[in-house]
Every structure is written in structure tokens, then in C-alpha cells.
Amino acid sequence: MATRxxxxxxxxxxxxxxxxxxxxxVLGMQVLRHEEFEEGCKAACNGIDIQLWHRRLQAWQ
Known part of the structure; x- marks a missing residue:
């Protein structure tokens, strides 16, 4: 059985x-990708009033 x-x-x-x-x-991770959005999330995942949001991918390499 595979470990999840x-x-x-x-x-x-x-x-x-x-x-x-x-x-x-502290953890020694690297930023692999960073995106900035000026529109709100279409799924309203950041709330109705928040317009500016960011998404960043960090990992160990």
C-alpha cells in the first residue's frame, strides 16, 4: 500500500x-515562483473586499 x-x-x-x-x-527554502494579482480571486477565496493578492511557490532544491 502506498504511503500518502x-x-x-x-x-x-x-x-x-x-x-x-x-x-x-530559517528553513532554507528557495522561492521558485512568485505571482502578484491586482484583481480579486474569482472564487472569492480571499474575501470580497480584498483586491490585491500574491501567490508564491517555495521549495527545497
Missing amino acids: RALHFVFKVKNRFQTVHFFRD
Whole structure:
């Protein structure tokens, strides 16, 4: 039987700069991709009032 494992996680954070510092400098991860969006999420996943949001992929290499 195969062992299940998570392929990715999603975190909603208040201070993205502190979060990047933690994942990059403390855990040693690298930013592989970063996207910034000026429109709200069409699925309203960030709430109705939030317009600007970011998506970042970080991993160990």
C-alpha cells in the first residue's frame, strides 16, 4: 500500500515579508515562483473586499 503525503500546503499570512524570511532563511527554502494579482480571486477565496493578492511557490532544491 502506498504511503500518502501532502503535495502542497496553502497558508494565509498577514505579513508576507516575515513569512518569506522564515521559509527562506530559517528553513532554507528557495522561492521558485512568485505571482502578484491586482484583481480579486474569482472564487472569492480571499474575501470580497480584498483586491490585491500574491501567490508564491517555495521549495527545497
